[in-house]
Amino acid sequence: MKRIVVLIALSFLICTGAAQAKDWTKIRVAIEGAYPPFSQVSPDGTLIGFDVDIAVALCEAIGAEPVLVAQDWDGMIPGLLARKYDTIIASMSITEERLQKVDFTKKYYQTPAKFMVKKGIIPQFSMEALKGKVIGVQRETIHDKYLTDIYGKTVEIKRYGSLDEAYLDVEAGRIDIVMADSVALMEGFLSKDKGADYEFVGPDMVDPKFFGPGIGAAVRKQDGELKQKLNEAIDTIRANGTYEKIQNKYFNFNVYGE
Structure with a gap:
């Protein structure tokens, strides 16, 4: 009897698994x-x-x-x-x-991450040049974590739900820099008319520890x-x-x- 019960239970589990399997x-x-x-x-x-x-x-x-x-x-x-x-x-x-x-x-x-700033704000990139600057970044991203861990004691970080929000604030002068994927920055801002007065500064950021x-x-x-x-x-x-x-x-x- 126990063997029959076990076989029935196994059959039920197999059938259930088959029913739940996705095609x-x-x-x-x-x-x-x-x-x-x-x-x-x-x-x-x-x-x-x-x-x-x-x-x-x-x-x-x-x-x-x-x-x-x-x-x-x-x-x-x-x-x-x-x-x-x-x-x-x-x-x-x-x-x-x-x-x-x-x-x-x-x-x-x-693709690498980059910093984007208004031309002339950082003529020569360095940690010292970033001191006191306000940097915008999309929250809960690898860029957010990298910025927090590497530059968190040097800069003020402002986090956004989307890059479009950061773009509005950098145009309005409420932040100095935006950090994001280089292609997203180029296509979403720098290649447009509003991006004519802005540029990339600093190195490509590709550290596998942060960017995988x-x-x-x-x-x-x-x-x-x-x-x-x-x-x-x-x-x-x-x-x-x-x-x-x-x-x-x-x-x-x-x-x-x-």
């Missing part, structure tokens, strides 16, 4: 929508940008329907863990701290099959020219890195 024909993707050119919301309310096109291409390579979910940056990982979506494709760097909560695919791009090996798609730790499918899809779009086509739509240089 990944539909993948819900979290995207910020406030980080041009990687993601932004068009006038008609559609999510557009490099991250969006990459997400769609990866889903197509898998054979899955992409379902895009707009999500504020602060709630990205909590939303993933709460199963609001299946993956985050939102310019999220792979770091040891984040790996404690979620898993990541291999990188799908990698690049930008990846985040998944829940238990979703190893999805991670594998996304990794294979990254290889596919890199090999068949899709990645290059998307890259060239937004940039005139290699964003994948070495």
